[in-house]
Amino acid sequence: MSEQNFDLVVLGGGSGGYAAALRATELGLSVALVEKDKVGGTCLHRGCIPTKALLHSAEVADVSRESEKYGVHTDFHGIDIAAVTSYREGVVASKYKGLQGLLKARKITTVEGEGRLTSPTTVQVGDVTLTGKNVVLATGSYSRSLPGLEIGGRVITSEQALALDHVPSRVAILGGGVIGVEFASVWKSFGAEVDIIEALPHLVPNEEESISKQFERAFRKRGIGFSLGVRFQGVTQSDDGVVVTLEDGKTFEADILLVAVGRGPSTAGLGYEEVGLTMDRGFVITNERLATSVPGVYAVGDIVPGLQLAHRSFQHGIFVAEEIAGLSPQVIDDVNIPKVTYSDPEVASVGLSEAKAVEKHGRDAVATYDYNLAGNGKSHIIGTSGSVKVVRVVDGPVVGVHMIGARVGELIGEAQLTVNWEAYPEDVAPLVHAHPTQNEALGEAMLALAGKPLHAM
Numbered sequence: 001m002s003e004q005n006f007d008l009v010v011l012g013g014g015s016g017g018y019a020a021a022l023r024a025t026e027l028g029l030s031v032a033l034v035e036k037d038k039v040g041g042t043c044l045h046r047g048c049i050p051t052k053a054l055l056h057s058a059e060v061a062d063v064s065r066e067s068e069k070y071g072v073h074t075d076f077h078g079i080d081i082a083a084v085t086s087y088r089e090g091v092v093a094s095k096y097k098g099l100q101g102l103l104k105a106r107k108i109t110t111v112e113g114e115g116r117l118t119s120p121t122t123v124q125v126g127d128v129t130l131t132g133k134n135v136v137l138a139t140g141s142y143s144r145s146l147p148g149l150e151i152g153g154r155v156i157t158s159e160q161a162l163a164l165d166h167v168p169s170r171v172a173i174l175g176g177g178v179i180g181v182e183f184a185s186v187w188k189s190f191g192a193e194v195d196i197i198e199a200l201p202h203l204v205p206n207e208e209e210s211i212s213k214q215f216e217r218a219f220r221k222r223g224i225g226f227s228l229g230v231r232f233q234g235v236t237q238s239d240d241g242v243v244v245t246l247e248d249g250k251t252f253e254a255d256i257l258l259v260a261v262g263r264g265p266s267t268a269g270l271g272y273e274e275v276g277l278t279m280d281r282g283f284v285i286t287n288e289r290l291a292t293s294v295p296g297v298y299a300v301g302d303i304v305p306g307l308q309l310a311h312r313s314f315q316h317g318i319f320v321a322e323e324i325a326g327l328s329p330q331v332i333d334d335v336n337i338p339k340v341t342y343s344d345p346e347v348a349s350v351g352l353s354e355a356k357a358v359e360k361h362g363r364d365a366v367a368t369y370d371y372n373l374a375g376n377g378k379s380h381i382i383g384t385s386g387s388v389k390v391v392r393v394v395d396g397p398v399v400g401v402h403m404i405g406a407r408v409g410e411l412i413g414e415a416q417l418t419v420n421w422e423a424y425p426e427d428v429a430p431l432v433h434a435h436p437t438q439n440e441a442l443g444e445a446m447l448a449l450a451g452k453p454l455h456a457m
């Protein structure tokens with residue numbers, strides 16, 4: 001048995017945990033970071049980075065198929081999944097090496113092994129007791145399933161989907177949220193037939209309704225099938241494939257079923273309840289300053305109810321480190337955290353939808369402008385359609401931006417600055433957007449909302 005003392009012990013080395021550790025050492029605190037697998041967590045090894053690498057391969061496949069349109073002759077010979085995997089793994093390996101180097105350079109003590117919270121100030125890893133003046137819990141999340149739906153064989157989650165060594169010819173996807181539609185987009189580009197099953201009335205159901213509708217049109221045009229508003233009933237599997245049945249009796253045959261119905265908090269059996277933390281369905285309940293019900297213990301990232309996004313986890317980690325160091329950081333509000341869905345087309349949004357803005361401020365106090373990307377030169381050049389919708393309070397700030405189209409994820413930087421700085425369209429309108437860029441679409445919407453539209457009515 002050995003005992004080591006730190007200012008801060010962080011349990012879980014994913015986006016939230018390692019961000020807390022990095023910021024805490026910057027602030028002069030001594031930190032132990034406990035990780036049972038690989039630092040970087042879900043995002044780096046099984047989430048954001050590998051899926052976006054896959055989506056890039058998918059985009060290259062589409063570009064080469066459509067190159068004639070732009071006067072370029074190419075021959076598309078298909079997808080070499082081994083080469084796609086090696087490219088994807090190369091990106092992850094390089095980021096992983098960089099992160100390990102950074103943690104070492106900041107003199108963070110990384111402890112390998114499965115940790116357990118044994119008191120408000122201690123985490124046990126094997127026979128090592130790590131004591132911290134404060135403890136940050138950052139144990140992340142896992143792919144959930146539905147009651148009675150067992151994962152195994154041809155019924156897979158995103159982890160197995162990433163590891164597939166072939167392109168399936170037919171795929172059924174349960175769940176039309178971000179993970180489901182991103183895999184749908186990749187597999188369609190790789191040549192598979194794809195059907196999505198979503199119980200809610202729309203794909204990407206957490207987005208502004210007008211965006212969901214445009215998204216559905218775009219997926220329909222790409223030949224991606226989807227069934228909306230009907231619940232999944234069951235699946236059978238054989239050596240040849242799966243048969244998925246919906247409650248309305250409709251069936252889908254496919255090689256595999258990807259279950260993408262959300263992620264649950266990884267908190268079971270880690271001592272949280274025993275130490276007295278308030279929990280709700282496995283999530284750790286915190287106040288807005290991310291403090292749990294036990295003094296000195298904080299929670300960050302996917303185990304805290306709300307948006308499960310890597311950049312939220314990073315921000316949580318930074319926040320908690322600064323809070324512990326006594327800097328009184330500004331509270332992070334989930335509503336103003338940007339969201340991007342990296343499929344083709346992309347969807348990017350921040351802030352309130354029009355409906356939510358009306359609910360909050362009243363119908364007469366909300367104005368919107370929907371700028372069609374058909375009027376944007378750069379969007380035309382790269383061959384994308386879509387729109388940028390801006391929601392403002394009348395005589396007040398921009399409270400929401402909702403975008404769809406190729407590459408609009410890259411526009412979210414300006415959109416989130418505008419919303420989070422509570423800028424008025426009149427503040428943004430005189431600022432110059434380079435021509436021709438897709439950012440001009442945001443500029444045009446701001447000009448229109450400020451009462452002086454340029455290339456719009």
Ligand SMILES: Cc1cc2nc3c(=O)[nH]c(=O)nc-3n(C[C@H](O)[C@H](O)[C@H](O)COP(=O)(O)OP(=O)(O)OC[C@H]3O[C@@H](n4cnc5c(N)ncnc54)[C@H](O)[C@@H]3O)c2cc1C
Nearest residue numbers: 012014015016036041042043047115140301302308309310
């Ligand atoms: C397919 C997919 C795609 C995604 N794409 C995006 C995206 O594009 N953009 C985005 O913002 N988000 C994306 N996400 C979500 C993002 O990955 C998560 O929100 C983020 O990783 C959460 O960070 P975290 O630190 O809370 O948890 P995690 O990253 O899950 O890290 C938790 C860490 O804790 C470790 N751990 C758990 N229990 C213990 C224990 N007892 N002892 C020691 N270590 C332990 C785990 O091994 C893990 O490394 C995606 C997720 C998936 C699954």
